Amino acid sequence: MWKTIKNWIEVRVGLDELVRTQLTEYRVPRNINVFYTLGFVALAGFIVQIITGFFLLTYYVPHPDHAFKSVQGIMVNVPYGWLFRLMHVVGSNLIVVAVGCHMLSVFFMNSYKKPRELTWFAGATMLLITLTFCLSGYLLPWSQLSYWATTIVTNIPSALPFFGNFAVTCLQGGQNVSGVTLGRFFALHVGVLPALLILLMAVHLFLVRRIGISAPPFGAAGEEKKPWTAFRHEDHPNGYPFFPHFVLKEAAMVMAFFALVFLVITFSPGLFLPEDASIPADPFKTPAHIKPEWYFLAAYQMLKIVPNKFLGISLQITIVSVFLFWPFLDTGKEDNMLKRGVLFGVFIAAIIGWAVLTIWGKYS
Amino acid sequence: MRYLLSCLLVLVCAAVAAAAAGSAEPVCMQCHDSDMMKPELRKIPGEWRQSWHHQNGVTCNDCHGGDPGDAAMAMSPLRGFVGKPAYEGVPAFCGKCHVGILKNYLESGHGKALKASGSGPNCVTCHGSHGIQKANIEIINEERCTQCHSYDRAKIMKQALFATEKRIRDIEHSLKKLSSQGISTDEEERALFRIEAEFRTLFHTADASLVRQKTDGFLQQLDGLQKKVDSLFGELQSRKNFSGFLLLLFAGMGVGFFLLAKDLFSGSDKN
Numbered sequence: 001m002w003k004t005i006k007n008w009i010e011v012r013v014g015l016d017e018l019v020r021t022q023l024t025e026y027r028v029p030r031n032i033n034v035f036y037t038l039g040f041v042a043l044a045g046f047i048v049q050i051i052t053g054f055f056l057l058t059y060y061v062p063h064p065d066h067a068f069k070s071v072q073g074i075m076v077n078v079p080y081g082w083l084f085r086l087m088h089v090v091g092s093n094l095i096v097v098a099v100g101c102h103m104l105s106v107f108f109m110n111s112y113k114k115p116r117e118l119t120w121f122a123g124a125t126m127l128l129i130t131l132t133f134c135l136s137g138y139l140l141p142w143s144q145l146s147y148w149a150t151t152i153v154t155n156i157p158s159a160l161p162f163f164g165n166f167a168v169t170c171l172q173g174g175q176n177v178s179g180v181t182l183g184r185f186f187a188l189h190v191g192v193l194p195a196l197l198i199l200l201m202a203v204h205l206f207l208v209r210r211i212g213i214s215a216p217p218f219g220a221a222g223e224e225k226k227p228w229t230a231f232r233h234e235d236h237p238n239g240y241p242f243f244p245h246f247v248l249k250e251a252a253m254v255m256a257f258f259a260l261v262f263l264v265i266t267f268s269p270g271l272f273l274p275e276d277a278s279i280p281a282d283p284f285k286t287p288a289h290i291k292p293e294w295y296f297l298a299a300y301q302m303l304k305i306v307p308n309k310f311l312g313i314s315l316q317i318t319i320v321s322v323f324l325f326w327p328f329l330d331t332g333k334e335d336n337m338l339k340r341g342v343l344f345g346v347f348i349a350a351i352i353g354w355a356v357l358t359i360w361g362k363y364s
Numbered sequence: 365m366r367y368l369l370s371c372l373l374v375l376v377c378a379a380v381a382a383a384a385a386g387s388a389e390p391v392c393m394q395c396h397d398s399d400m401m402k403p404e405l406r407k408i409p410g411e412w413r414q415s416w417h418h419q420n421g422v423t424c425n426d427c428h429g430g431d432p433g434d435a436a437m438a439m440s441p442l443r444g445f446v447g448k449p450a451y452e453g454v455p456a457f458c459g460k461c462h463v464g465i466l467k468n469y470l471e472s473g474h475g476k477a478l479k480a481s482g483s484g485p486n487c488v489t490c491h492g493s494h495g496i497q498k499a500n501i502e503i504i505n506e507e508r509c510t511q512c513h514s515y516d517r518a519k520i521m522k523q524a525l526f527a528t529e530k531r532i533r534d535i536e537h538s539l540k541k542l543s544s545q546g547i548s549t550d551e552e553e554r555a556l557f558r559i560e561a562e563f564r565t566l567f568h569t570a571d572a573s574l575v576r577q578k579t580d581g582f583l584q585q586l587d588g589l590q591k592k593v594d595s596l597f598g599e600l601q602s603r604k605n606f607s608g609f610l611l612l613l614f615a616g617m618g619v620g621f622f623l624l625a626k627d628l629f630s631g632s633d634k635n
Binding site for chain 2: 072073075076082083085086240241244245248249251252253255256258259262263265266269270273275277278284285
């Protein structure tokens, strides 16, 4: 019976050839390391975010009078609603970690270099979209924390000349955060951003598959680097099969990711839900200390220490632009970071600077 | 695309900033915070900002009347400004909001003494005025009570109140813990608030025998609330067990896949 079905599909789709060319005969570099699995981990995380998001969407009401209560209802009354919500909340934070580590490892291994500039650009844009996902999702529970954090964030562009106030009005849909803002952020979170992310993910995966996986610049590769004068697929004839070898490695990392999600849910379910997240939004009562989520703390602290608000925002836009277009700025031939002293120094300094600003922002 | 990218940049770069911004304050602060004010009047805004009233959105005009949005009319009787009440007028002044407490206070020895002599203790004697904090049993203490009389009767009353007060604080603590774990405790908080408010009125009778007589009723109500809180904690524990099971399941699968992958890679290396 099974053989008949398989044969029926084989005749029409050519499944055997597809599996052979795309999985078992598709090779990954011999010196591939565990950091290469992080992109797949992030992908698995996004899939779970979509599934849990759909579940939450079934019960969530995007209206200022009902949003908070509907989220509380999900936590208390809906069977296993707490599990889906906590997986969504904790998962979103850990996806930022996974995507961040993926970008850092790609940067460290100089895998963004020719011909992978567009792959980097799509990935970097996806990181920005991930952060925008977090920002827009933050408002949806309509708690004190979400309301006031969003009020502060949406007012920041007012420091920009010419279109600053216009940007604020666009974001808020009026003079302050209201039901209109909630509607806009909801649409962004469940409509616009998923579509953009899926589109970019498709481009990113297409480019990865089309160009081939880059070999790490160090380790026992034994592969000769050929100059890129015309398009070609980067083959690794002596490499390991993508399936089952590398897929099993990826599966192990995905399991570790979800084990981490459940570790947080089991032992510290309130880690990403501070006290103000349990209080319904009150536009007439400002909480004493509103701090952004951990991944925005460095940017928040930078804005605080730069004396001029416009200068602070300009600096951050510059940093983000350099990050996005880095492959077009770094045209050096050497792709081993350990042999590029200055770049390696800047890389380490940037990580330390980010960590210091984050800790400073947390305790300032 | 460029517009879209700009919007995304603005959204992302505009990372959350700024510490606490104070909510709009009444215009009264403009003068009371300024150097032209006498020191004893200038300290009022600071005391109020630290107070329980401030935390609950009770501002100057809620007690003193006047217009909090118009500096020129802020102290105008036409806008209901009543200023500072006379000493014997303080209970009625506070009792505009604290109605139940006013009734019990007026029937108590404290209230009768104020009415008879005009010099008995009023609300401010025990609670203070602008820096008022959330009431608790520690307000009854030897230092405060012996300003007017011996501590003996007050001590008996404090002991009678103690058990109920402790149960209230314990349940309050439990509700906060539940709330911090994402459990909505609105209904239970409202029930506790009702019990506590009713219990607070007892304080003002200054009658130890009445307190003893009514304590059982309060404890029964608190028992009912405690049962609900316990069942919520039970629910939290079962959640923890379930997610703990998922943690072990995924960790186990992770180890399994890792060992399989290791085996495959080393097998390929040998070949």
